[in-house]
Amino acid sequence: MLDQVHLPPLAQDFLAWLSLEKRYSPHTVQSYSLDLHQFFQYLQSQYDGIPLGSVKASHIKSWLALGLEGRKKAEDARKGVPTPASAVTIRRKMSALRSFFKFALRKGVVQQSPMARVTGPKLPERLPVFVDEMAMEKLTQPPAGEELPLFSDDFAGVTQCLIMRLLYHAGIRRAELIGLEDRSVDISNGQIKVLGKGNKERIIPVGTVLMKDIRNYFDKREEAVPGYSGKAMLCLPNGKPVQAWDVYRTVRRVLERVTTLKKRSPHVLRHTFATHLVNNGADINAVKELLGHASLASTQVYTHNTIEKLRRVHKQAHPRG
Structure with a gap:
């Protein structure tokens, strides 16, 4: 799992809660850890690390719109040219933040979740692939x-x-x-x-x-x-x-x-x-x-x-x- 030293203590407690109490899979916990790292790094670089209680929906929307590089195409990887994150990736990161702010709300750290005013991109309807x-x-x-x-x-x-x-x-x-x-x-x-x-x-x-x-x-x-x-x-x-x-x-x-x-x-x-x-x-x-x-x-x-x-x-x- 990623080093959690740069995460706020509350975020570390949240990841531990997911793993030990909610019994989330190691893969999910690792994904959420990465999402939280990216989010707090973005807040630090763009907003001088504002307190968690001051985070608004606009901060999260700006992160989703500008702070995500997404996956890089193989042909552009060496050039460092980013491509937009997929709708699936964005919705997963939103899920991580939604769960985290619910946790923060229960702990009394925030008065309301800023995720209540954040809506994600609509996923394209895809039928499951199966073998005849x-x-x-x-x-x-x-x-x-x-x-x-x-x-x-x-x-x-x-x-x-x-x-x-x-x-x-x-x-x-x-x-x-x-x-x-x-x-x-x-x-x-x-x-x-x-x-x-x-x-x-x-x-x-x-x-x-x-x-x-x-x-x-x-x-x-x-x-x-x-x-x-x-x-x-x-x-x-x-x-x-x-x-x-x-x-x-x-x-x-x-x-x-x-x-x-x-x-x-x-x-x-x-x-x-x-x-x-x-x-x-x-x-x-x-x-x-x-x-x-x-x-x-x-x-x-x-x-x-x-x-x-x-x-x-x-x-x-x-x-x-």
Whole structure:
């Protein structure tokens, strides 16, 4: 995490509160820390470090408008030419400040939050990227015309196969996958327990095929890493736990073989899981529970995929489409 020496004590307390009490992920806390660093550095350079209680919406708006460099294009990086921050980045930074000022309000440091008068840019509506069902069926067999299977028959291949199937069959996040332990799996009842955002546990029922894969994985792991005593369920042939990069690399390699999608990340498989459920008639509230969403609005985006599919069918098949 970034050095917090230059942050006001209240900001340091806020980050500690997020981590220890709210149980925010390390990634989120780090992002908020960076946002607060940038904000207070901006106040120092542009307004001589005005007291927190004197910060107004205009100060925050000027930071969002002028104080953010955003990401630099690769071709301009050496020239130091900045490009505007994306709407997603700005809204995340606003979220960091909104949470911080709520914290300051509870502590009595400010009388009201200046964020109440700050509105962010509207995000473009984007449908989740997902892999079609026919492509996902290729996980059990090599793509047509190719002799090489998607996974080798050694322990590394078995691990990679299970990574793909857990992400797709259970719809879990990458962090949830890495956090799985042996005790997370209830083979007799056909379910797994995952620890999601905010340390919230949820139970996901899975099919017999996936449970068979998990049992096979345990057998292969005992052969490859005798006496394995690691906490993580998924491990590498050297006995070390599978890391985020291992998951991303596996997903990217496999999806390159089965789909032409440009985006090939672990989260695409989560989108695929949800979209396939909705497209096959699953109740949206049940999908919400399976995904671990706090709000139904987060899940309803998958119904848009179904509507878009119906529009395409109508356009292609209807005489007046």
